[in-house]
Structure formats: C-alpha cells, structure tokens
Amino acid sequence: MIIVKNLSKKFDDDQILDSINMNVKKGSIYGIIGPNGAGKTTLLNHLAGVYKEDIGEIKINDQDIYENASAKQNMAYMQDEIYAYPQYTIKNMADFYKEMYTNWNEDRYNKLKEIFDINDKKRITKLSKGMKKQVAFCFALSKKPEILIMDEPIDGLDPIARKKLWNIVIDDVAKREMTVVISSHNLKELENMCDTILILDKGKSIIEKSIEALRTDVHKIQFVLKNQEQEEKLLKEINVINSEKSGSIRVVVVKGEWNEIEEKINKYNPVLLDRLNLTLEEVFIYEMEGQGYEIKNQTI
Amino acid sequence: MLQIDYSSRAPIYEQLVDKIKTLIVKNVLKVNEQMLTVRELASQLTINPNTVQRAYRILEEEGYIYSVTGKGSFVSDKIVNIREDQVKTELVKLNQVIERLKNLGVYVEYKPKKGDDTQ
Numbered sequence: 001m002i003i004v005k006n007l008s009k010k011f012d013d014d015q016i017l018d019s020i021n022m023n024v025k026k027g028s029i030y031g032i033i034g035p036n037g038a039g040k041t042t043l044l045n046h047l048a049g050v051y052k053e054d055i056g057e058i059k060i061n062d063q064d065i066y067e068n069a070s071a072k073q074n075m076a077y078m079q080d081e082i083y084a085y086p087q088y089t090i091k092n093m094a095d096f097y098k099e100m101y102t103n104w105n106e107d108r109y110n111k112l113k114e115i116f117d118i119n120d121k122k123r124i125t126k127l128s129k130g131m132k133k134q135v136a137f138c139f140a141l142s143k144k145p146e147i148l149i150m151d152e153p154i155d156g157l158d159p160i161a162r163k164k165l166w167n168i169v170i171d172d173v174a175k176r177e178m179t180v181v182i183s184s185h186n187l188k189e190l191e192n193m194c195d196t197i198l199i200l201d202k203g204k205s206i207i208e209k210s211i212e213a214l215r216t217d218v219h220k221i222q223f224v225l226k227n228q229e230q231e232e233k234l235l236k237e238i239n240v241i242n243s244e245k246s247g248s249i250r251v252v253v254v255k256g257e258w259n260e261i262e263e264k265i266n267k268y269n270p271v272l273l274d275r276l277n278l279t280l281e282e283v284f285i286y287e288m289e290g291q292g293y294e295i296k297n298q299t300i
Numbered sequence: 301m302l303q304i305d306y307s308s309r310a311p312i313y314e315q316l317v318d319k320i321k322t323l324i325v326k327n328v329l330k331v332n333e334q335m336l337t338v339r340e341l342a343s344q345l346t347i348n349p350n351t352v353q354r355a356y357r358i359l360e361e362e363g364y365i366y367s368v369t370g371k372g373s374f375v376s377d378k379i380v381n382i383r384e385d386q387v388k389t390e391l392v393k394l395n396q397v398i399e400r401l402k403n404l405g406v407y408v409e410y411k412p413k414k415g416d417d418t419q
Contacts, residue, residue, distance in 0.1 A: 029348055167343045174339035174349035192304070192312065192347045212311040219309070277307040 001026040001179050002047065002147070007056035009042060016042045018203040019056070024196070027177035029169075031190040033284070034200035040183040041080060043200065044151050047181060048077040060147065073103060076145035080152050082136040084124035090135055091120040094142070101143045109142035115164055129156040137165055141172070148172070150182045154189055166193065191280040199284065207287055211280070218283045219258055222251045223265060224272040237264050241286050251276070253286045304345060312347060316355035324364055324379050331380065335365060335373040 004022035008015070017039050024030045034040050045051045046058055049065035049072055058064070063071050084093055098104045113120060116134045127135065133156055140148060148169070154162050172178040184190050190197065191211060199206040207214075218241070225231045231250060235243065238261055242253040249272070254261055265273055302319050304312055323329045335341075338356060342349035356373055359365045363378040398408045 028350060163346065166346050170342045170346070170349050171339055174337075174342060174353075191306070192345075192351075195348060195350055212313070215309065215311055275309065278309065279307050 001028075001061065002030075002181065003059045004047070005057050005059075007043075007046060007053050007058060009046065009051065009054050016203050017046070020200075020203075020205050022198060022205075022208065024179060024181060026179050027173060028195040029173060029180040029182065029193055031194035031197045032181065032183040032200055033185065033187055033190065033197055034183075035185060037202075038200040039203040040185075040200055041151055044077070044149055044181065044183055048072075048075065048149050050077075073101060073143075074146040076140035076143060076148050078133075078136045078140040078148070078150040078153055080155070082124065082132045082139075086125055087123070088125075089121055089123050090118060093124060093135075094120065094139065097139055097142070103143045105142055105144055108144065109138065112138040112141055112168070115168070116161065130158060130161065133157055134161055134165075137168075141168060144172075144176070145178065147179045147181070150180070152183055152185075154184065154186070162189075169193075187281050187284050199287065201288070214280060214283055214287075216258070218253060218255055218278060218286060219261065220251070220253050220276040220278045220282070221261075221265075222249050222272070222274050222276060223270045224248050224250070225268050225270050230268050234265060234268055242289060253278075253282075302341075302345065304347065313351050313354040313358070316352065317358050320355065320359060321364060324375055325383055325386070329375050331375050331377045333375045334371075335375065337372050 002022065002024035004020055007017055007020040007022075009017040020043060022030070032040050032043060042051065046053055047060075047065070049068060052066045058066075060071055060075070065071055065075075088096070094109055098106065112118075116138060118131075118135060118138060124132065124135065133153060137150075137153060140150070153165060157165065169178075169180060173180060182190065182194070187197075194211055196208065196210050197214065198208045209217075225234065235250075235252070238252075239255045240252050241255055244251045262273075302316065304315055308315065310318075320329070320335075329335070335356070336344070338349050338352045342352045345352075356365065356367075360367060360373070363376055363382060365373045366376045367373045394410065398410060401408050
C-alpha cells in the first residue's frame, strides 16, 4: 500500500530525515513514535505529498504521491494544526472541502458532527486546541478516505473524545479496510491500536517492527547463579541490553527467542530464575538505550 | 467482559484466544450463540480490529467457532467434543496420579458427581 524507500530530506543544512524505509500494508494501522523533533511531521508531510523528497521514493499503490491530485483524493491528512482562513466558520470550511473533494460525503459529515457535538457556526480560529482536533478529524473522515494520515491526533483530546475518535477509526478499519498512519510521542496510546510501529529519532528510523514482535522479543528476567564467574560467563552468552544487580540478584533485559535464553541460563543451574513483566513503554526505553540513547535521571 | 493485561508478555491476540476459549469451555458462551463482531469487540476494548480478526481466525481454525458469511461468528457445536476430549485427557492424568498414590500405599477413589458433565 505505502512503500517508502531510502527517504532523505534536508532543510538548509539540517538533515531532517535520513534513509527512512517503511512498509504499510492495506488495512493496517501503522504508528510512528518518536520524541519531539524526531522528524515525525516531516515524514507525514512526505507521505501526504506536501513535501518532495531529496533522495529516495514514496509509492502509494505504486504511484508517486507528490503533485498527484487524483491519488490525494483517496487520502485524508489530519495535520497537527488545522488550517483555516481567519474568518471561516466550521461550516464555511466544510463547504470548501466539499468543493475540493469529489468524494466528500455530506451525510457522513453530519453524522460525525453529531457524534462530536460540533456547532458548525463557530469560527475555527476561536476554537480550543482539542476542539480544533475534533473538527479536523471530522473533515478528514467525511470523505471516507482509503488512507488516513494523522499527526498527533489525540494530543489535547479529553478521554471521551479520544474514545470516540478511536471507535470511528476501528469502525473504518474493520468495515472497509482503511489504512491508517498515525504519529504520536505517546506509546501507551498507540500500543493497543497499531499493527506495526516505527520508532524515529533525529531523523533516523531506530526500529520498524510489529507490536507482537516487540512484545515477545524482549524479556526482563532476574536470576541468581552460584558464583560471580558463572554469571559473567552467562552475560556474555545472551544478548543483554540492560543489566542491574541488587544484592545477589541479577536483573537483566535480554533480546531474543525466549526458549533459547532459558536454555542457556538453565545450563548454569540457577538458584533462582524469574521472568518479570515488561510493558511496551519499558521495551521502548530499553530499545532506545540499546541504540545508545541514554535516559538519564535529570534534576534541575 | 474480556480484559487485556498490558503488562503481560503474551501477545494481545493470544490473550483474546485464551480468554474466549475459557468462556466457551465454561459454557458462558453457548453453542450456536453469536459472538460479538470484530468491530464490536475491538471498540469495546479499544484495540486494533486486525488483532481481534487474528484471534477469531485462530479460534475458527481450532474449531471453537464458525463463521457465516454476512452474519458473523458463532460458537461451534464441536465444542462439545473439544470439552469431552479435554475431560478425557484430564481424567487420564488423574488416573495416573491415583495409580502413583496407590503405589505409595495411599488408596484414593474417584467418583464422578452428578451434574459434572462427565457422563
């Protein structure tokens, strides 16, 4: 559906995106996670055909997207900040979109308006941040897009609006295999919604992996071996990405196939061996640390 | 109501499969009863519908549910056999334990109670 190969982009001398690869399957939900300034919005702007790539290519259904008006008809891009003419009411803007898009569906717009309880006589520039998001979401979904791209859609939304938004997305993915690309700095919000996650930092793609693989590839365990020597030997045999010691208990975060890891540890007849629970957020932090990004305890 | 444990290591689809299986085996979901649609269950849990789809596919492959095009998924009557098989396996295990106890000089008698569905 969406294939990005080796995408790089510079603004002046700043390398904003550096050799990004992506593969988004039809009907899937693809999450882009990264800290502020990682390049998420720039990447989405490329997918939506707003920016032209310096190097690499972006294919959507085998077509280039930049300056391709017909391909953009089937796509909706919900930007972080909704664009509106200063005097425009929500109604004016909806009418504008109706003109622009042949596939605008007025019934659907009215239904969405009702769900989010939107009074469309209000001027867009006067709305709060969260209300703007909800309006932008209604506009995006009113044309039943095949591809929905959303930049930080839940940022600033209250829990009820958030639930409404997710339910509509779930509906469209389940019913008509809409493809969704969504960015966020909040992993927790995305972990139950996405099939695949791309972690972006400083313009580079750190990981592109299915959520299930992320969940099952990293393990947190604690063990006690009979002596220090054995412990050091074992730590060299497994792929440790984080290691701590408290008393005689060694707590490690390890990457790899669980059965193999267990076998390696069991060879040393551990006095104690426990698997600990690990949230996706922890996995994310450990993966980042594993890539050389240190999460320091900072105080001012 | 199903609940997902996000701190668990198990993938979400696997958790769904296990929980639905339990509901079926315990007869909470009855034979030929209609399951929630993929969309309904996904909305209820606010999870990816593709994850629910995957769980339903596995349940169908293993004979717990069947789907009717245009109507949805239902609990399969094969569950009766599945439950019987499970009971048999567990009884075999129980007999082995009883046998081992006997060898240790402990005599145990097992009588199925009425209403425990083993007959």
